[in-house]
Amino acid sequence: MYSRGFFREHSSLLLWVSRLLDICIFLAACIAAYTVVFGSEPLRPDYQVAVTLSVMVFLSIFQIAGLYRTWRGEEFAAELASLFLAWNIVFAALIFLAAISKTTADFSRAWLLMWYTGGFILLFLQRLGLRRVLKIMRSRGFNLRHIIIIGSSELGKEVLGRIADSVDSGFKVSGYFTDDSREPSDHVPVWGNIADAPDFLRNNQIDQVWIAMSLKEADAIEQILTELKDSVCDIRLIPDLFGFHLINHSISSISGMPVINLSVTPMDGLNRWIKALEDKILALAILLATSPLLLLISILVKMTDRGPVMYAQERLSWNGRRFRMYKFRTMPVNAEQSTGPVWATGNERRATLVGAFLRRTSLDELPQFWNVLKGDMSIVGPRPERPVFVKKFRGEVPGYMQKHMVKGGITGWAQINGWRGDTDLNKRIEHDLYYIDNWSLWLDLKIIVLTVFKGLIHPHAY
Numbered sequence: 001m002y003s004r005g006f007f008r009e010h011s012s013l014l015l016w017v018s019r020l021l022d023i024c025i026f027l028a029a030c031i032a033a034y035t036v037v038f039g040s041e042p043l044r045p046d047y048q049v050a051v052t053l054s055v056m057v058f059l060s061i062f063q064i065a066g067l068y069r070t071w072r073g074e075e076f077a078a079e080l081a082s083l084f085l086a087w088n089i090v091f092a093a094l095i096f097l098a099a100i101s102k103t104t105a106d107f108s109r110a111w112l113l114m115w116y117t118g119g120f121i122l123l124f125l126q127r128l129g130l131r132r133v134l135k136i137m138r139s140r141g142f143n144l145r146h147i148i149i150i151g152s153s154e155l156g157k158e159v160l161g162r163i164a165d166s167v168d169s170g171f172k173v174s175g176y177f178t179d180d181s182r183e184p185s186d187h188v189p190v191w192g193n194i195a196d197a198p199d200f201l202r203n204n205q206i207d208q209v210w211i212a213m214s215l216k217e218a219d220a221i222e223q224i225l226t227e228l229k230d231s232v233c234d235i236r237l238i239p240d241l242f243g244f245h246l247i248n249h250s251i252s253s254i255s256g257m258p259v260i261n262l263s264v265t266p267m268d269g270l271n272r273w274i275k276a277l278e279d280k281i282l283a284l285a286i287l288l289a290t291s292p293l294l295l296l297i298s299i300l301v302k303m304t305d306r307g308p309v310m311y312a313q314e315r316l317s318w319n320g321r322r323f324r325m326y327k328f329r330t331m332p333v334n335a336e337q338s339t340g341p342v343w344a345t346g347n348e349r350r351a352t353l354v355g356a357f358l359r360r361t362s363l364d365e366l367p368q369f370w371n372v373l374k375g376d377m378s379i380v381g382p383r384p385e386r387p388v389f390v391k392k393f394r395g396e397v398p399g400y401m402q403k404h405m406v407k408g409g410i411t412g413w414a415q416i417n418g419w420r421g422d423t424d425l426n427k428r429i430e431h432d433l434y435y436i437d438n439w440s441l442w443l444d445l446k447i448i449v450l451t452v453f454k455g456l457i458h459p460h461a462y
Helices: 011-038 045-064 076-100 109-139 153-165 194-203 215-227 270-289 291-304 353-360 368-374 387-393 400-405 425-437 441-455
Strands: 145-151 171-178 190-192 208-212 234-237 250-254 257-261 310-316 322-328 378-380 409-411
Touching (some): 011 045, 011 109, 076 109, 145 153, 145 194, 194 215, 270 368, 270 441, 368 409
Parallel strands (some): 145 171, 171 190, 378 409
16 A cells, blocks of 8 residues: 555664764763863763763663653653753763762863763753754655544544644554544545454554443443454554543553543642742842832832731642731722732722732732742742632533642743633633643743743733
8 A cells, every 4th residue: 555665674774773872962062062162172081981981871871761762742841851861861970970979079070061961951852853854855755654533423523633734743544443434534545444454454554443432332442453463563542531620641550440531730849849948049039129119119108008918818739728818908908808809900990009010010029029939939930819719610611620730829820821801711721721631841931031021011900
């Protein structure tokens, strides 16, 4: 039906070429950094030993990190995250080995830092370039994986549509088998009923079979797997999960059992430590940098209205835990005594003169960096809400409670995209869930930077 091609027949050779290319980049960055620091001086014997050892450490860790496997169909961000983590582990291991051998003083720190920075940039560019090359090749019909889909109802059509929209993945649908009467696509032929798929596989070269059927059809899926037991192609099951609000979904193994994680917090294990470290360092730096401003605001609040400078309000955060969130007081004392909790709107008239300015500029939120230091909040995350409003919205807004799978934040993806204050709550939750599902250190830093330009002064800040 099609030629298997050079890349398919020599996939193991290509993986070794990838390793060799990585070694060349690793050594090129090392030598370039050495030349910058020491000029034309030949590589010293102790540096030769260190570099030889580092190559072995480098290859071992990159292999364990899964960097030498196919990334077909996966986002570049996932590969980049694995590369960044593995690269840092390599240099952490090298520093550890130097420390226990008491040789850290023998090596230039400038050389190591330049090697670390330059090497990562080169490896990043190499993988980005490879993706570009593969994209061009696949658009011209090379390096494809031919698949057939055994599907039913809307799920099969959904899978077909997503494959058609993912040209870069290199998957080509060679046929579709379904018991539905209506043909799902003008571009993908229906080769027959589901029962015809095994015979088609025996007579044609196909790389993968994707079973796109509802979990309600367990008996039919079992029958298909029985019919395909002699097939040598990869078989994948795509369960009907598109209609669910999924957070950080994945597949794992627990006690030897395959487990589909539908909605789990991304703040677990290493991610939790990275997030906590990011919060503590940035919160402390911001509090120190803004301390004169904090003092000035405190004096202005005290001078223009009787009462405390700070206002502590109960909010709901991670796992439904309650905490007291700090703000500069912007309204008169007991402003809600007669009305009870009130949702702030654009017609807000309760704020004091200074308080209105603080709200418009979001400066009233600065004390929340103390909440971050205490561990109650994060710098970036969904905005925490008062329990009375959580109780109200949890039954009205789909996915509302899922935002509590991470700590509440001072700023967030929803805020920098304009969904703050009295705006569409469904849109705000949609953005909050996007943040949780796509969390990364880089996304946090991006949101923090954009907050300076788009989040501090906003028409919906009141």
